[in-house]
Amino acid sequence: MVSAPSALKAVQMTFTLFFLGMCFFPGEMLAGYNMDTKCPPPKRGAAPCDEKKNVAFLWFIMSLMGVQMMSLIATNSAMARDGVAVKAQSVACLMNVVTLAVFAVNDLMYALSSDFPAAFPKEGIYVNVVLFMALAGACYSGWTSSGSVKPNFGALVPSGRFGLPYFVGCVNLLFFGLPLTFLREQFISMYPAADIIGELTPDLKFFALWMFGNVGKFILCNVLAGLCTMSAEPTKEDTMYRLLRASSTVYMFYVGAMSKDCIINQLNGTSDSMRVMTVVQGFAVCYWQLNAWASAPYTLKKA
16 A cells, blocks of 8 residues: 555655746747647737737646645645654645545546647646546545544634634635636636737637636635635644645745736736736735744754
8 A cells, every 4th residue: 555645745746846847938839739829810900919928828827837836735745744744644644635636537538528639749648637637546545544534514714823824825726726616707707818819819728728627716715725624633833734735835936936926917918907916915925824834933953
């Protein structure tokens, strides 16, 4: 059987590769989808097209996806370490099974749908589905080897000096995760993406909406995974501290990435009316989470 820490580390290392590709090498990642970002020949009455805008927009979506993968990485990294409560590790493994199964089924359904662009190769998606199911199997083994602990659904709202800022961070994410999953196009219309998505070719628009939906699903899975892991022992501050610290590092990266997106939107001449609210929300949560664990008393042990 696979141990819980080993299963968590396997997910952490695998998605680290995905994260690096999504955030730092998006062009190479997109090449795997055989995507043509060039503008079609101009036609009378057709929407204006800008190839550089198309590329910048798709890379922006990849960055959002990468941030959510970073959240999965941070949670698994925090829970895989020595000294972590076994019950928390067990539930973290179980939630990995749920997340991986959701995306294996989701991506397979997209690949098999009648709307899937003929120009997109499906082999990469099939490889991902097999990979996700293999990781899910390892995490299931890790869950059973650590006692098959189940979440305490009556304790999904953590409290206290570490639990509350973590929960508020989750609520903030739900403002994005829920509409991106269930009201995608209506939600996108509030942001600069609406200016660009209407100018994309049908194939690129399909990909963009698919990725936006995946971002929403990833947010929901990450939020549920964190809250369920804490619920294993709802009064155990050590687990809360570790997950809060992990969450704050992701928020730091996200806020930094947001500043880059603001510059790109300015250069592209796209409207960004939601910028102030989004920045204030993200920065406030990030600062609170960082301050909560950084100001907690601690004692360093001798190496």
